[in-house]
Amino acid sequence: MKEYKLIATAASGIEALVGRELKDLGIPCEVENGRAIFHGDLETIGKANLWLRTADRIKIVIGEFEAITFESLFDQVKELPWEDFLPMDAEFPVSGKSIKSTLFSVSDCQALTKKAIVNRLSDYYSRYGRLPETGAKFPIEIALLKDKVTITLDTTGSSLFKRGYRLEKGGAPLKxxxxxxxxxxxxxxxxxxxxxxxxxxxxxxxxxxxxxxxxAPGLQRDFLFEDWPWVDDSIMLELxxxxxxxxxxxxxxxxxxxxxxxxxxxxxxxxxxxxxxxxxxxxxxxxxxxxxxxxxxxxxxxxxxxxxxxxxxxxxxxxxxxxxxxxxxxxxxxxxxxxxxxxxxxxxxxxxxxxxxxxxxxxxxxxxxxxxxxxxxxxxxxx
The missing domain is CATH 3.40.50.150 (Vaccinia Virus protein VP39)
Known part of the structure; x- marks a missing residue:
């Protein structure tokens, strides 16, 4: 089974707890500000989504590179193997953020990322014009920090704090x-x-x-990656x-x-x-x-x-x-x-x-x- 670089995001101040949880699950990791980084296959992704109590989301790292021009950003995004993740009919909204980077316009970075992915998939699937985007959802994020670009794919969907049991909440609920x-x-x-x-x-x-x-905190809910056509249903059934x-x-x-x-x-x-x-x-x-x-x-x-x-x-x-x-x-x-x-x-x-x-x-x-x-x-x- 293919192995991926993964990120478990977390609120500032509790990333060390996420790291401890991963290690308790037998998953080695490194903790950074607001996230824990680890590696694993689809079973690891399922286990992390199902069991992590303190994390927000589990993301697959699609690519990491430096970029200070829009041309460089477009070219490097297009070089990534998007066909390994996105089927022809994939719905793939692109969100973004930029901190202390030359490319500070988030909307431009998002638009170029989207365009580069469309170009790559159009070439691969021999389909020109707009892609249908009628299939499963694959949320993509482009994040720039000091000119380093990290492109991720969200596997979770609704944040992990949404366990599925809170039918009603008070006026100032704690996640x-x-x-x-x-x-x-x-x-x-x-x-x-x-x-x-x-x-x-x-x-x-x-x-x-x-x-x-x-x-397990995620036992009563589903996760976005379960809808992806290349994910075997038996993985989450067994977990x-x-x-x-x-x-x-x-x-x-x-x-x-x-x-x-x-x-x-x-x-x-x-x-x-x-x-x-x-x-x-x-x-x-x-x-x-x-x-x-x-x-x-x-x-x-x-x-x-x-x-x-x-x-x-x-x-x-x-x-x-x-x-x-x-x-x-x-x-x-x-x-x-x-x-x-x-x-x-x-x-x-x-x-x-x-x-x-x-x-x-x-x-x-x-x-x-x-x-x-x-x-x-x-x-x-x-x-």
Whole structure:
């Protein structure tokens, strides 16, 4: 089976998590800003799409070269083996971006790329004039960075954060892959309590349940490359079969999501049901300040309303104050709060153990981390 150079794209700040996931799948990779680079065949492409929780897309690298003139760009694009990827009736929209490059006009780069591909395919298929573009979709991107051109083919389709379970969402939803990334940055394991006090549509809790049961995040959706005529259907059939067999049905999860809005609780329940993890999560309407527990060594993950997103800034800071008072008593619990308010620690009334800069879409946020006491080590029985 043919091997390709591949890219898994990711939000800034979480590319290392994507790299870790790939390595856990047995796929060697190199991590760069906003992406992980690896090599593999169609099975590798399917496995990455199916299993990566924190990535955005999986792309095939069609070509890489330097170009500072439009003539050079056209000629080098035309030299690429497009007939190996695009059938005569392929629909191939071309998107683009240019950063710090001589060829700064994105629209011109896109148009020339499209024209070069059409010329190549017209010659190959002995068809002149417009190509039909009535078949499967092959989204192409031309990206220029400091005069280096990278041309890629998207295998994913709708971004990987679209798992397929979110039937409804709240007013300020967190993308599923970002939620999974944040959980990956915590100390949570599937044998410890997990709690989201402002759960909204339930994304944190659902992603934790999927991780806790080892359910592939892409198990309920399709991927664009499956429609390509040169991709054998048996590849994804086998990968999905293996993914279903890998689900951990034995573990007992302790996951709680609460929200002051009863409508959001109902939405969260429906989303959990759609994800197949409704029995693993308890959703309750409850005010944050009313939370009490006798459990130990749990993990709290929260994405409270930012002042600029939902409600006024002072209302958001009132929530931070409540968190500080309630969670101060839970010395064995670890707390992780995502917010764009850089003064969060002042209102929480405690300095974070660690902070990590992340981006929720275009919004700069920080993950404030408060680490609780570690569980005691289990002594090994003497032989």
């Amino acid at each position: 599923e892959n970002m939620a999974a990334a944040i959980i990956s940055l915590t100390t949570w394991r599937n044998n410890r309590p997990f709690y989201d006090p402002v759960c909204g549509s339930g994304t944190f809790c659902i992603e934790a349940a999927l991780m806790g049961r080892n359910i 999905r079969k293996e993914a279903k067999a890998a689900i951990n049905h034995e573990v007992e999860l302790d996951i709680l999501g609460t929200d002051i809005d009863h409508k959001m609780i109902e939405i969260a329940k429906e989303n959990a049901k759609a994800a197949g993890v409704a029995d693993d999560i308890s959703f309750k309407q409850m005010q944050l300040k009313d939370f009490t527990t006798t459990k130990e060594y749990g993990v709290i993950v929260a994405n409270p309303p930012y002042g600029e997103r939902l409600g006024e800034e002072e209302e958001a800071r009132k929530i931070y104050r409540q968190m500080g008072k309630v969670y101060k008593k839970l010395d064995t619990w670890s707390v992780y709060v995502l917010t764009s308010d850089l003064h969060f620690e002042t209102y929480y009334n405690s300095k974070a153990t660690k902070k990590r800069k992340l981006y929720n879409g275009a919004i700069r946020t920080d993950l404030f981390q408060y680490w609780g006491k570690r569980p005691p080590r289990v002594k090994r029985e003497e032989a």
